[in-house]
Amino acid sequence: MAKTVILHIVGEDPIVADLDQEPQPxxxxxxxxxxxxxxxxxxAYLTAGVQSVIYPWHRITFLEIMVSEEERGSVIDFFRS
Structure with a gap:
């Protein structure tokens, strides 16, 4: 199952994408x-109809792996009241 990630690319705004498997070291x-x-x-910089993109690691500052809906029940969110 694909996981939703937020890619922080050098010199670009963060983008949301789907990742089939977590990257290995x-x-x-x-x-x-x-x-x-x-x-x-x-x-804006992608051609219409692009299915997937390959980024080299040296272009990525960091990667946020978001929690899936079924995992959300076990995650404690921080909030202010």
Whole structure:
């Protein structure tokens, strides 16, 4: 099952994508699909109809792996009252 991630790419705004499997320490790149901006709009520098993109690790600052809906029940969210 694909996990939703937020990619923080050097010199770009963060983008949301789907990741089929978590990257391994030996991987030289990361392959993601269904790229979109955080507000759901299309990413401007991608051609229409792109299915997936491969980014080399040296272009990625960090990667946020979001929790799936079934895992959400076991995660404690912090909030203010």
């Amino acid at each position: 030996t991987d030289a790149y990361i392959k993601v699909s269904n790229l979109r901006k955080r507000d759901g709009k299309d990413v």
